[in-house]
Amino acid sequence: AQSVTQPDIHITVSEGASLELRCNYSYGATPYLFWYVQSPGQGLQLLLKYFSGDTLVQGIKGFEAEFKRSQSSFNLRKPSVHWSDAAEYFCAVGPYSGAGSYQLTFGKGTKLSVIP
Amino acid sequence: GAVVSQHPSRVICKSGTSVKIECRSLDFQATTMFWYRQFPKQSLMLMATSNEGSKATYEQGVEKDKFLINHASLTLSTLTVTSAHPEDSSFYICSARDARVGNEQFFGPGTRLTVL
Numbered sequence: 001a002q003s004v005t006q007p008d009i010h011i012t013v014s015e016g017a018s019l020e021l022r023c024n025y026s027y028g029a030t031p032y033l034f035w036y037v038q039s040p041g042q043g044l045q046l047l048l049k050y051f052s053g054d055t056l057v058q059g060i061k062g063f064e065a066e067f068k069r070s071q072s073s074f075n076l077r078k079p080s081v082h083w084s085d086a087a088e089y090f091c092a093v094g095p096y097s098g099a100g101s102y103q104l105t106f107g108k109g110t111k112l113s114v115i116p
Numbered sequence: 117g118a119v120v121s122q123h124p125s126r127v128i129c130k131s132g133t134s135v136k137i138e139c140r141s142l143d144f145q146a147t148t149m150f151w152y153r154q155f156p157k158q159s160l161m162l163m164a165t166s167n168e169g170s171k172a173t174y175e176q177g178v179e180k181d182k183f184l185i186n187h188a189s190l191t192l193s194t195l196t197v198t199s200a201h202p203e204d205s206s207f208y209i210c211s212a213r214d215a216r217v218g219n220e221q222f223f224g225p226g227t228r229l230t231v232l
Contacts, residue, residue: 009157036223043120043209043223044160090159104150104221106159 006107023091122224139210146212
């Protein structure tokens, strides 16, 4: 069975500083990997996803993530954090379950706080 | 992106009563919707996959007689928590799969259920 580990429960960074959120996965085959952001009162929003190809994936809001198969990692990065980035971030792995569907398994999330 | 709504956003009920939560895809048709449960400081756990016009597929350990799912139309799925007890208190989130965008899942804002 697949699993996702986000080692950091809570991270605090200063506005303008760089950010890296860690994600490690366990999956027997080639994984489909996702990062979502959840703001209070909002649904989860997809930041980016990796299916295949270039291991460095660009997403929305200036985020990027790098897939490293040797380390079973898919860390999320942003070069300069904005106060509006404060939210909960979830990494997910989703093996293809047929008919265009991905069954998502989520990590426990990392809460990001941004100091002005 | 596609929009998914949930109603109500928050509900408080007495133990033993039943509660219905609605999930709607507002600007697209969704043959498949998913129901998740999120405990505080925990990840989203997939409860069931809801397919329009057919029975839902429940994940292992989820009581189908307690969590009734109906997906009667292409834009509406409902989750009914029957005979709710305090341990059912949680954050329930739905998502809908949009075939127009590579079957990406779009998430609702969630429903906070508190059972007294």
